[in-house]
Amino acid sequence: MPIPLLHELALLQPNLSFPTDASAIEQIILRWVHFIAGITWIGLLYFFNLVNVPFLKELDGTSKGKVIPNLMPKALWWFRWSAVVTWLAGFRYFMIYLKTDAENAHEPALFGKWMGMWFGVWVLAFVVIYGLLMMAQSVLKNNGYVLGILVAIVTAGAAWAALSVLSHPEVSNRTLCIGVGGGIGTMMLLNVWGLIWRIQKKLIVWTKANAEQGTPMPPEAAKMQRLAFLTSRVNFYFSFPMLFFMAAASHYAFLAGK
Numbered sequence: 001m002p003i004p005l006l007h008e009l010a011l012l013q014p015n016l017s018f019p020t021d022a023s024a025i026e027q028i029i030l031r032w033v034h035f036i037a038g039i040t041w042i043g044l045l046y047f048f049n050l051v052n053v054p055f056l057k058e059l060d061g062t063s064k065g066k067v068i069p070n071l072m073p074k075a076l077w078w079f080r081w082s083a084v085v086t087w088l089a090g091f092r093y094f095m096i097y098l099k100t101d102a103e104n105a106h107e108p109a110l111f112g113k114w115m116g117m118w119f120g121v122w123v124l125a126f127v128v129i130y131g132l133l134m135m136a137q138s139v140l141k142n143n144g145y146v147l148g149i150l151v152a153i154v155t156a157g158a159a160w161a162a163l164s165v166l167s168h169p170e171v172s173n174r175t176l177c178i179g180v181g182g183g184i185g186t187m188m189l190l191n192v193w194g195l196i197w198r199i200q201k202k203l204i205v206w207t208k209a210n211a212e213q214g215t216p217m218p219p220e221a222a223k224m225q226r227l228a229f230l231t232s233r234v235n236f237y238f239s240f241p242m243l244f245f246m247a248a249a250s251h252y253a254f255l256a257g258k
Contacts, residue, residue, distance in 0.1 A: 037085035044079040049236040065211020097175045105170035117165040122183040125158035173253040181245030199228040
């Protein structure tokens with residue numbers, strides 16, 4: 001083969017250089033896992049809210065007795081565990097950037113302070129929203145608009161508090177955005193395990209017993225079903241600001257960080 005042709009072929013070879021340090025490898029693995037698990041989690045959340053709820057409303061009691069016991073256990077298994085994997089990968093990713101910011105500020109002790117206060121802000125917000133959901137059918141008279149406004153106020157307050165906690169000249173835009181988006185995701189995870197799954201596993205058992213043995217649904221079933229629906233709907237609306245802040249972390253620097 002002529003030498004000029006060999007030279008041209010050599011120029012066509014891709015000039016690649018992959019990161020080899022452990023931190024870079026860990027971060028790309030975390031992001032990859034976070035994306036895959038997050039797509040599974042949020043995809044199922046959208047399926048439940050946009051497809052499954054309207055579909056179940058069209059079924060009679062006999063059909064529900066066949067569909068729910070077969071569909072929901074499998075769907076909810078993927079739903080709740082993909083939520084856990086998404087949160088764990090995202091939380092570890094958030095820890096890396098928070099620690100880097102603390103080191104850049106030459107105050108390593110800030111890492112523990114920031115992490116503790118950030119986590120406390122969002123757990124407290126979850127507790128307040130949990131209380132609002134518990135009052136939705138009594139005090140709020142099942143008024144979804146009032147519930148939505150109150151949840152939005154609590155969430156906005158928590159976001160402001162989280163940003164105030166993390167406010168520092170050395171804190172990056174990425175950390176601030178994940179501080180809000182990840183905080184909302186934390187509340188969504190707690191809603192999944194603290195309310196949705198706890199209620200749904202009871203409803204599945206009751207529905208199956210009703211279909212197979214004719215056992216009447218307990219009096220509290222309707223209220224629990226409504227509570228699960230409201231909680232799932234809250235998570236549905238939570239997903240929009242959560243995803244915005246996750247995207248803004250790398251692609252839209254608008255907060256007072258680098």
